[in-house]
Amino acid sequence: MDNIDNYMKKQFPNIELKSPLFYNSPIAIRFDLGGDFFLEKEKVEKVLYRSLTLFNTLNNNMDDIYVVTFVDCWDENPISSVEEGLIKAINKVIKTDTEYKINKKEQEYRYKDDDDDEETVTFCYWTKIKVINLDVEELLRRKVYSAISEEEYKSIGDLFIINSSNNTIYHLYDERGLDIVSQKKETIMNLYKKFNKWILEYDRKRINEIFKNN
DSSP, X not given: OOOHHHHHHHHOTTOOSSSOTGGGOSSEEEEEOSOOXXXXXXXXXXXXXXXXXXXXXXXXXXXXXXXXXXXXXXXTBXXXXXXXXXXXXXXXXXXXXXXXXXXXXXXXXXXXXXXXXXXXXXXXXXXXXXXXXXXXXXXXXXXXXXXXXXXXXXXXXXXEEEETTTTEEEEEXXXXXXXXXXXXXXXXXXXXXXXXXXXXXXXXXXXXXXXXXX
């Protein structure tokens, strides 16, 4: 099943890929990465360490994953102004001799409400590869460093990594934290137990309720 829409409809029919993913998912954990909106370089390595550790614990090298990113555009900021850089960034973090395709689709603005300008639209880019073929550390570094405006690390958009082998979703929403969603709580029970100290305190009660019977 290579189409991301078909996969989501079958495996996560009631979940849309947008923030706040944690609050819109029945089985999820929200982790504190230790960063903030004014991220200092001294905190970057902590954020990267936690995000990479959680990813590597959740995923196995031979798992199939969708790398998905969303970019919002409007007349003053057309997709043509960012697409080339985005495609280059995705290609840079994929390490494989096997042919792969970066798919693109235009869709309605994901956060649209009655007051939004009709001209704002969202573009989704996604590709399906093996975990082993993704330079995860470089991808997460690009996402985190975009928070402190490092020129060499352009933003890679609103990033989701979906594992179709264990049916989980990994969403590093910004330098403050990340959400991990699962189809079954048993799949992420190990994360809940092993990295319990990293759970965001604000949501700890809700998370404990999800896993309380185990």
